[in-house]
Amino acid sequence: MSILVVGSVAFDTIETPHGKRERCLGGAATHFALAASYFTPVRVIGVVGEDFTPEHEAILTRRGIDTRGIEHAKGQSFHWSGDYLNDLNSANTRATDLNVFATFEPKIPEAYRDSEYLFLANIDPVLQLRVRQQMPKVKMVCGDTMNYWIADHNENLRAVLKELDVLLINDGEAAMLSGIRNTVRAAAFIMQELGPKALVIKHGEYGATGFFSDRIFAGTKDVNPFRAPALPLAEVIDPTGAGDSFAGGFYGYIASQPVLTPAVFRTAMFYGGVMGSFAVERFGTERLQNVSQQEIDARFNLFREISHLA
Amino acid sequence: MSILVVGSVAFDTIETPHGKRERCLGGAATHFALAASYFTPVRVIGVVGEDFTPEHEAILTRRGIDTRGIEHAKGQSFHWSGDYLNDLNSANTRATDLNVFATFEPKIPEAYRDSEYLFLANIDPVLQLRVRQQMPKVKMVCGDTMNYWIADHNENLRAVLKELDVLLINDGEAAMLSGIRNTVRAAAFIMQELGPKALVIKHGEYGATGFFSDRIFAGTKDVNPFRAPALPLAEVIDPTGAGDSFAGGFYGYIASQPVLTPAVFRTAMFYGGVMGSFAVERFGTERLQNVSQQEIDARFNLFREISHLA
Numbered sequence: 262m263s264i265l266v267v268g269s270v271a272f273d274t275i276e277t278p279h280g281k282r283e284r285c286l287g288g289a290a291t292h293f294a295l296a297a298s299y300f301t302p303v304r305v306i307g308v309v310g311e312d313f314t315p316e317h318e319a320i321l322t323r324r325g326i327d328t329r330g331i332e333h334a335k336g337q338s339f340h341w342s343g344d345y346l347n348d349l350n351s352a353n354t355r356a357t358d359l360n361v362f363a364t365f366e367p368k369i370p371e372a373y374r375d376s377e378y379l380f381l382a383n384i385d386p387v388l389q390l391r392v393r394q395q396m397p398k399v400k401m402v403c404g405d406t407m408n409y410w411i412a413d414h415n416e417n418l419r420a421v422l423k424e425l426d427v428l429l430i431n432d433g434e435a436a437m438l439s440g441i442r443n444t445v446r447a448a449a450f451i452m453q454e455l456g457p458k459a460l461v462i463k464h465g466e467y468g469a470t471g472f473f474s475d476r477i478f479a480g481t482k483d484v485n486p487f488r489a490p491a492l493p494l495a496e497v498i499d500p501t502g503a504g505d506s507f508a509g510g511f512y513g514y515i516a517s518q519p520v521l522t523p524a525v526f527r528t529a530m531f532y533g534g535v536m537g538s539f540a541v542e543r544f545g546t547e548r549l550q551n552v553s554q555q556e557i558d559a560r561f562n563l564f565r566e567i568s569h570l571a
Numbered sequence: 572m573s574i575l576v577v578g579s580v581a582f583d584t585i586e587t588p589h590g591k592r593e594r595c596l597g598g599a600a601t602h603f604a605l606a607a608s609y610f611t612p613v614r615v616i617g618v619v620g621e622d623f624t625p626e627h628e629a630i631l632t633r634r635g636i637d638t639r640g641i642e643h644a645k646g647q648s649f650h651w652s653g654d655y656l657n658d659l660n661s662a663n664t665r666a667t668d669l670n671v672f673a674t675f676e677p678k679i680p681e682a683y684r685d686s687e688y689l690f691l692a693n694i695d696p697v698l699q700l701r702v703r704q705q706m707p708k709v710k711m712v713c714g715d716t717m718n719y720w721i722a723d724h725n726e727n728l729r730a731v732l733k734e735l736d737v738l739l740i741n742d743g744e745a746a747m748l749s750g751i752r753n754t755v756r757a758a759a760f761i762m763q764e765l766g767p768k769a770l771v772i773k774h775g776e777y778g779a780t781g782f783f784s785d786r787i788f789a790g791t792k793d794v795n796p797f798r799a800p801a802l803p804l805a806e807v808i809d810p811t812g813a814g815d816s817f818a819g820g821f822y823g824y825i826a827s828q829p830v831l832t833p834a835v836f837r838t839a840m841f842y843g844g845v846m847g848s849f850a851v852e853r854f855g856t857e858r859l860q861n862v863s864q865q866e867i868d869a870r871f872n873l874f875r876e877i878s879h880l881a
Contacts, residue, residue, distance in 0.1 A: 444776070445805040466754065467777035470803055488878045490798040493780055495755040524881045531880065568798050569879050570841065571834045 268382025285545035292502035296509025448472035489530035510536030578692025595855035599692035602812035606819025758782035799840035820846030
């Protein structure tokens with residue numbers, strides 16, 4: 262079933278110990294959509310400038326992604342520039358030029374109205390909420406956010422959190438959002454007080470933990486946390502978009518299944534790790550543009566093998 | 572089959588956010604022996620002072636642990652004092668009084684000579700090596716170390732590493748020992764250049780990763796890394812000895828099995844996590860003194876449940 266994703270479509274200038282790339286196609290919605298496209302139809306809402314050419318659009322449409330909701334505005338696209346020279350686990354932002362994104366006003370094409378899954382990528386919570394309100398009948402809402410919105414737009418963010426079935430964040434964001442350092446208690450607080458029915462807390466190279474409230478699965482009390490591994494990698498070429506790719510694999514798999522069960526959620530966390538592990542193998546979205554079903558299956562089996570007892 | 576462990580038997584004065592305990596029985600060999608005792612016979616080599624009473628010894632002997640190798644010397648036992656008030660993941664040492672441990676000279680009782688598994692707990696590598704050399708016929712040698720020995724006694728430590736089948740360390744120690752930040756490459760370097768045939772790198776609350784060289788298992792080329800989870804805990808009462816308890820569960824299980832296969836190694840990593848998760852539930856060794864086989868089985872099943880797809 263279709264996922265509607267709203268988020269940034271951008272150009273990234275990235276430097277890592279493996280080299281530098283100027284203005285490669287990026288943005289949370291882009292990474293998410295490419296990763297999810299291997300599992301289910303994806304529709305994108307975003308805004309780009311005049312520097313976004315038909316060749317860029319083809320990167321998405323070649324993967325069957327519906328780009329009719331990408332608005333073309335006068336000016337330049339959102340541009341992020343940063344490096345991972347000190348630490349591959351955390352980006353050092355050099356410049357953020359919002360450009361056409363500064364006045365982004367999400368509009369939902371008529372053809373997108375029947376989308377059943379909504380993904381609110383990491384953008385201003387005011388925009389996240391606006392999209393959510395225009396899609397009252399979706400079957401499920403999943404969202405991402407970041408430290409900036411938690412710290413400086415907390416009230417707006419809280420209005421979004423109330424609408425979420427699943428929130429995807431990392432360890433630091435979970436601690437910041439809850440004011441609690443212990444992960445288990447932070448997760449309980451977020452689910453009990455802030456809204457999400459489930460939470461995936463990402464631990465970078467250590468994988469991710471899923472936490473479930475008793476509101477998430479119909480007809481089961483199976484609410485133990487779940488730990489999914491990340492692949493131990495000897496080389497990370499470019500970590501940009503790893504989290505969005507995780508989200509794409511995770512949510513793409515969920516949307517491809519008829520009903521959300523504990524087994525589906527857990528398998529989805531493995532597919533999140535799988536797509537994240539592909540994403541970092543090359544710069545930008547290069548790797549995610551061309552993964553074969555066979556490679557995904559083999560990588561999924563590898564994830565299983567490195568984490569499962571016989 | 573019997574494990575011979577050499578290491579510290581000590582008293583710990585510990586303060587955590589959950590309270591304070593004065594001079595409770597501790598030490599790497601103590602935690603290790605208690606955890607391993609649920610799987611296999613354990614023999615301890617260490618030294619204690621006059622403050623070590625028959626009641627203290629009974630904590631070990633009640634679990635069937637052979638204490639004939641614990642030497643009773645004049646003076647006070649090794650005493651460590653520290654807290655976890657700032658961060659439950661890292662101890663702040665207030666005082667280390669080596670006392671009788673300062674002149675410890677390990678002697679191996681005749682009755683211990685047929686031990687088949689040797690565990691070199693975290694002590695001076697000179698002593699580790701001396702014990703190892705007195706036990707040339709053991710089936711397997713596993714060892715632990717810490718940042719202090721890596722930094723200031725590197726040459727002595729390297730002589731021990733050459734003798735190890737399995738080295739257990741944490742992320743920081745792996746990086747320090749190899750000079751490499753990437754875990755996979757650090758592990759490869761340690762196994763290829765320093766000696767251990769396998770490596771378990773502990774990630775604290777995120778579990779542990781096992782790495783295998785092709786010298787570790789006879790007759791198999793299955794050398795993929797393996798990730799074992801840790802239990803997400805809402806409350807850690809006292810983290811002291813968690814790593815030694817992990818080692819005890821891990822090595823105790825290995826020693827209880829007829830031959831080291833990939834499946835045995837992986838299951839052992841789960842039992843390591845299981846015993847570590849018990850250890851932190853109470854102060855000192857309190858919890859490890861009384862765990863039932865049923866509780867161990869249930870916890871093992873929980874570890875499996877939170878990490879395995881259906």
